[in-house]
Amino acid sequence: MGAAFDYAKEFKSLGLNAVIKDLRALMTDSQDWWPADFGHYGPFFIRMALALRRHVSRGRRPRRRRRRSAELRAAQQLARQRQPGQGPAVVVADQAEIRRHDLVGRPPHPHGQRCAGVQGFKTFGFGAGRVDTWEPEADIYWGPEGKWLADERYSGDRDLQSPLGAVQMGLIYVNPEGPNGNPDPLAAARDIRETFARMAMNDEETVAPIAGGHTFGKTHGAGDAALVGPEPEAAPIEQQGFGWKSSFRSGKGAAGAGPIPDAYDTSKKHGPSTLTTDLSLRFDPAYEKISRRFHKNPAEFAEAFARAWFKLTHRDMGTIVRYLGPLVPKEHLIWQDPIPAVEPSRTSPP
Numbered sequence: 001m002g003a004a005f006d007y008a009k010e011f012k013s014l015g016l017n018a019v020i021k022d023l024r025a026l027m028t029d030s031q032d033w034w035p036a037d038f039g040h041y042g043p044f045f046i047r048m049a050l051a052l053r054r055h056v057s058r059g060r061r062p063r064r065r066r067r068r069s070a071e072l073r074a075a076q077q078l079a080r081q082r083q084p085g086q087g088p089a090v091v092v093a094d095q096a097e098i099r100r101h102d103l104v105g106r107p108p109h110p111h112g113q114r115c116a117g118v119q120g121f122k123t124f125g126f127g128a129g130r131v132d133t134w135e136p137e138a139d140i141y142w143g144p145e146g147k148w149l150a151d152e153r154y155s156g157d158r159d160l161q162s163p164l165g166a167v168q169m170g171l172i173y174v175n176p177e178g179p180n181g182n183p184d185p186l187a188a189a190r191d192i193r194e195t196f197a198r199m200a201m202n203d204e205e206t207v208a209p210i211a212g213g214h215t216f217g218k219t220h221g222a223g224d225a226a227l228v229g230p231e232p233e234a235a236p237i238e239q240q241g242f243g244w245k246s247s248f249r250s251g252k253g254a255a256g257a258g259p260i261p262d263a264y265d266t267s268k269k270h271g272p273s274t275l276t277t278d279l280s281l282r283f284d285p286a287y288e289k290i291s292r293r294f295h296k297n298p299a300e301f302a303e304a305f306a307r308a309w310f311k312l313t314h315r316d317m318g319t320i321v322r323y324l325g326p327l328v329p330k331e332h333l334i335w336q337d338p339i340p341a342v343e344p345s346r347t348s349p350p
């Protein structure tokens, strides 16, 4: 693709339905090297879409920040295996969003997961037109730290250096275990509120995507951190691009006992696992009110999740005229910076 390649123009000739069909097949084609939980990569890809949106949309490559997201490398690896066969290639960032959008119509979960999404959740819409950036831009300020998870960006009364949007280098937002691993849900709530505010999300727009997103997927855990190898960029060449290698068992198979059905073996059950940051949605007084309202009104929760997720994944695309494709919602939203149509009388020279 040379400099003359016009993605917006090419996108018009794309068979979007065929792409969606292809991606649906990808999501339900579990690979032995990274088996899909409950036979569906949907939650896995939602998480990848989230990480990509946080970093790619502004020309950033999600490189230095994703310390905890080894599994996301695997998701990208899966995505690369399948390029839609027809029309121009869809950029990875758009593909991730299409998959996320395609959770619409996903069949009921075999193990009866109760979230609205899995059982016919309606997304708010989808606009293509993201930029794929293959190299990090040289002028991005990632924070003062030179080491994974170093903590040098706070001063005073937990003031996060501007314009950073994550609490530590290597994390997407906040430490899921609580600030610096301190399992205090109220302190974690403070960090969540600040990092989400830096994405222009209010409390409701924070509770909805975290609770909604975590209704879809599960927490795997990565075993003892000491068993995790170097970050992908520092790994041996044959390992690069595959995520953080861990010597903790195989990463496959069922274990444990408890009320939660295993993703691979229905005869086994697990104990539930909840992140400190999930508990923030219960213990922070303002988040708690919203969580309880969502709990009582699932339809309201589904709508708030759909809108917040749409905002999270489209906000950096600029004005709505940049959105491409038949799934762009008709409703214009205030964060899309609506601008009035050009009035010739104002723009023409007198």
Ligand code: HEM
Binding pocket: 037, 043, 044, 046, 047, 050, 068, 071, 173, 174, 175, 176, 192, 209, 210, 212, 213, 214, 216, 217, 218, 219, 220, 221, 222, 275, 277, 309
């Ligand atoms: C405070 C913010 C958040 C934190 C700290 C956080 C952290 C995490 C962690 C630690 C996991 C488990 C990974 C593993 O062990 O396999 C996870 C999974 C997941 N998260 Fe979040 N998350 C946050 C917000 C969100 C948001 C806004 C969404 C999107 C709507 C989201 C969607 C998901 C999904 C779908 C999974 C499951 C992935 C899978 O099953 O493979 N998360 N998150």
